[in-house]
Amino acid sequence: MISKIMAAGLSRRTFLKSTAITAVGASLPSMSLAAGEPIKIGFLAPLTGAVAAWGKPGLDGCEIWAERVNAAGGIELSDGKHPVELVSYDNEYDPAKARTGATQLIREDNVSFIMMLGGDTWPGVQPVADKTGMLFSTLLPSDLSPDSTTLIAPTEVHPIYLVTGVDYLADTYPDAKTAVICAQDDALGLPSVATYLAAFEARDIEVLEEPLLFDPATTDFAPIVTRLMSSNPDIICLDTCYSDYVHPICEQLFQQGYKGKMISATADFYDQMIAKTSKEFMEGFIFQFPDFDDPALAGDNINFEDANGFYEAYAERHPGQWGAVSWEYASIMDLWKAAAEKAGSADPEAVITAMKEGGTGKHAFGDAKWWGTELFGIDNALVGDWPVVVIEDGKAVIKGFKSIPDWYDQHGDLLIKHMQAYDQMYDQRG
Amino acid sequence: MLKFLIWLIVAVALIALPHGLSFSQQEILVFLTINILVVSSYRLLTLTGEWSLAHVVIMGVGAYASALFTKELGLWVPVSMLLGGLTAALIAVILSFPLFRMKGFYFLIGSFAAGEIIRLLWKHFRDPFGGAKGIKGIDPMPDFSIGIYNFDFFEPVSYFYFAGFIVAICLWILWRIERSPVGLTFHAVHWQDKLAEASGVNLRAYRTLAFAVASGFAGIGGALLAHYIGTINPNSFDLDLMVFVLTWAIVGGTGTFYGPILGCVALTILNEVVLRELGFEQMRPLIYGAILICSILFLPKGLESIVQKFTKRRAKQ
Numbered sequence: 001m002i003s004k005i006m007a008a009g010l011s012r013r014t015f016l017k018s019t020a021i022t023a024v025g026a027s028l029p030s031m032s033l034a035a036g037e038p039i040k041i042g043f044l045a046p047l048t049g050a051v052a053a054w055g056k057p058g059l060d061g062c063e064i065w066a067e068r069v070n071a072a073g074g075i076e077l078s079d080g081k082h083p084v085e086l087v088s089y090d091n092e093y094d095p096a097k098a099r100t101g102a103t104q105l106i107r108e109d110n111v112s113f114i115m116m117l118g119g120d121t122w123p124g125v126q127p128v129a130d131k132t133g134m135l136f137s138t139l140l141p142s143d144l145s146p147d148s149t150t151l152i153a154p155t156e157v158h159p160i161y162l163v164t165g166v167d168y169l170a171d172t173y174p175d176a177k178t179a180v181i182c183a184q185d186d187a188l189g190l191p192s193v194a195t196y197l198a199a200f201e202a203r204d205i206e207v208l209e210e211p212l213l214f215d216p217a218t219t220d221f222a223p224i225v226t227r228l229m230s231s232n233p234d235i236i237c238l239d240t241c242y243s244d245y246v247h248p249i250c251e252q253l254f255q256q257g258y259k260g261k262m263i264s265a266t267a268d269f270y271d272q273m274i275a276k277t278s279k280e281f282m283e284g285f286i287f288q289f290p291d292f293d294d295p296a297l298a299g300d301n302i303n304f305e306d307a308n309g310f311y312e313a314y315a316e317r318h319p320g321q322w323g324a325v326s327w328e329y330a331s332i333m334d335l336w337k338a339a340a341e342k343a344g345s346a347d348p349e350a351v352i353t354a355m356k357e358g359g360t361g362k363h364a365f366g367d368a369k370w371w372g373t374e375l376f377g378i379d380n381a382l383v384g385d386w387p388v389v390v391i392e393d394g395k396a397v398i399k400g401f402k403s404i405p406d407w408y409d410q411h412g413d414l415l416i417k418h419m420q421a422y423d424q425m426y427d428q429r430g
Numbered sequence: 431m432l433k434f435l436i437w438l439i440v441a442v443a444l445i446a447l448p449h450g451l452s453f454s455q456q457e458i459l460v461f462l463t464i465n466i467l468v469v470s471s472y473r474l475l476t477l478t479g480e481w482s483l484a485h486v487v488i489m490g491v492g493a494y495a496s497a498l499f500t501k502e503l504g505l506w507v508p509v510s511m512l513l514g515g516l517t518a519a520l521i522a523v524i525l526s527f528p529l530f531r532m533k534g535f536y537f538l539i540g541s542f543a544a545g546e547i548i549r550l551l552w553k554h555f556r557d558p559f560g561g562a563k564g565i566k567g568i569d570p571m572p573d574f575s576i577g578i579y580n581f582d583f584f585e586p587v588s589y590f591y592f593a594g595f596i597v598a599i600c601l602w603i604l605w606r607i608e609r610s611p612v613g614l615t616f617h618a619v620h621w622q623d624k625l626a627e628a629s630g631v632n633l634r635a636y637r638t639l640a641f642a643v644a645s646g647f648a649g650i651g652g653a654l655l656a657h658y659i660g661t662i663n664p665n666s667f668d669l670d671l672m673v674f675v676l677t678w679a680i681v682g683g684t685g686t687f688y689g690p691i692l693g694c695v696a697l698t699i700l701n702e703v704v705l706r707e708l709g710f711e712q713m714r715p716l717i718y719g720a721i722l723i724c725s726i727l728f729l730p731k732g733l734e735s736i737v738q739k740f741t742k743r744r745a746k747q
């Protein structure tokens with residue numbers, strides 16, 4: 001392999017060929033496809049490392065989605081049907097590697113669309129998006145800004161949906177009046193902290209201490225949990241901690257005898273958390289990501305096609321691996337497919353125009369609107385209802401869907417206040 | 431004459447190299463070039479016998495400083511890069527006061543703690559360091575033309591030429607330092623410290639000098655990185671990257687100038703090209719770790735020992 005690369009480096013033919021490709025590359029992306037030719041979709045997310053739990057299960061879900069679409073004939077554009085092919089690149093949650101991955105996916109693999117987790121990796125990719133006009137998606141709308149017109153957040157509206165969990169908690173347990181928050185100190189943790197602070201304030205829940213921001217390199221959570229419990233709060237909020245943190249924190253809370261309420265953005269692989277603690281300890285744990293075998297996801301309001309069947313296929317192929325992102329990238333693909341078919345083209349500009357036409361879209365959890373100018377400077381986040389999920393008898397159960405725009409209409413000023421305090425508004429970032 | 435011809439061929443080969451690579455490999459080539467500077471500068475520090483765990487953070491100091499010089503003061507990018515390197519060297523001099531009260535293992539742990547303090551400062555002070563999100567939208571190198579070639583620094587080939595030129599100058603300086611009386615004194619500080627001290631060599635001053643010079647070049651490496659990807663954050667310079675630098679140095683060997691470079695090139699190609707192309711993306715950390723262990727067990731003097739064996743045999747023939 002190495003000798004091949006080195007040999008190629010000295011070949012006149014290769015030199016001329018790559019120069020020609022470079023010249024052609026200037027006009028990228030080229031989206032013309034022959035009928036029947038596969039449409040390639042890029043998957044640029046962490047597949048290894050601490051954040052892999054929000055990448056790998058998503059890729060697994062996308063592969064099931066692609067098989068289902070291809071079995072049904074593929075994606076129908078104006079020139080006929082095309083099968084879908086996924087091309088993945090492990091960015092290791094590193095902006096430099098994300099840049100390399102984006103370059104490879106666009107210039108070598110000729111993808112029509114790239115899905116990302118976002119966060120720390122997006123700023124590395126942003127210049128590539130600007131230069132090529134490629135359409136990207138993120139799971140983190142806090143990446144959105146007026147400068148990034150080809151970046152959309154069509155499924156996950158992190159961290160805004162977190163307010164629905166706090167609303168449920170306040171409605172269900174009115175006696176829980178004090179809380180503490182911990183989070184890893186990074187691009188995921190901080191906007192999430194600001195949102196929880198706003199949500200708690202909106203429901204008169206007192207946050208007893210400054211949110212405890214720990215270093216992402218932390219491995220020993222015993223002192224962190226001791227400190228969290230020291231003020232004897234009614235609620236411990238695990239913010240948007242990665243599953244590598246949520247698990248040991250819960251384990252420590254269990255070992256140190258915590259008895260109060262727990263709320264978190266995610267509870268990925270909660271069966272493992274129950275195994276490490278107990279069913280009783282995890283009872284009532286509030287989070288935001290359902291298992292798709294939930295009967296509530298078979299309702300008419302749900303736009304994710306055959307959610308229960310998708311979960312069944314996933315659970316069969318990847319037992320015990322279902323997590324927050326298992327369905328999210330697949331849901332993005334649903335929206336992209338619908339828009340591409342509407343536009344009759346996989347061209348990024350045509351797809352985004354079709355996707356945002358009318359200002360509304362079919363979000364997995366119901367019809368939603370393209371929203372976000374006040375918070376992100378651009379209406380590129382698809383926002384509507386979001387489920388509140390609670391662990392009951394060792395199983396995640398949807399307790400209802402709550403409207404994020406309704407909450408924002410009432411308490412948007414609080415959210416902006418806390419976002420500004422953490423420098424998380426679009427005009428403060430960077 | 432022959433030597434000149436060899437260097438000319440090497441230069442031409444390096445100019446032609448990116449054109450034989452794919453786009454993503456060209457991107458990797460840019461990062462590889464920067465990493466070669468970082469690992470080579472690290473070797474200069476190891477000449478005095480001290481292994482620091484703060485080298486990557488010091489590289490980050492250069493990156494942050496250069497980014498801020500352009501963003502806040504509007505300085506021209508190449509000037510900022512140079513000032514980034516100087517800032518890194520200055521921070522190293524400041525750190526040397528507490529750190530060089532320690533030796534060996536204690537220095538290693540002390541350097542790790544110092545690095546973590548710097549990383550925490552970046553996180554804590556959102557103004558000017560951007561906190562956990564770091565700094566984005568860092569000015570790139572301004573494009574220019576030299577008539578026969580247009581430098582568009584978004585393109586990896588252009589940036590490779592620029593970074594390659596800077597790194598080549600830095601490597602030449604590092605080489606000259608190593609071959610100078612100062613470099614020989616660094617060796618003496620490591621291997622014959624008592625004798626050197628008895629001869630009037632100020633051990634601490636020479637250790638500080640090696641630390642500052644190595645840090646200065648690492649800072650330039652960081653600045654080159656920052657102005658290419660356009661964003662940096664505290665996690666860009668964490669212990670994971672430091673482990674990579676250590677691994678490159680250990681696998682390549684630190685007995686020669688080219689040893690760490692060999693390690694960096696071989697492991698980067700293996701990790702970023704071969705394993706990815708073979709579809710072993712998710713097994714890369716495992717394979718990478720296995721290679722490190724095997725290298726320590728079966729090739730304790732690093733890849734450079736293979737080259738030495740080969741060249742000695744040829745010399746005998």
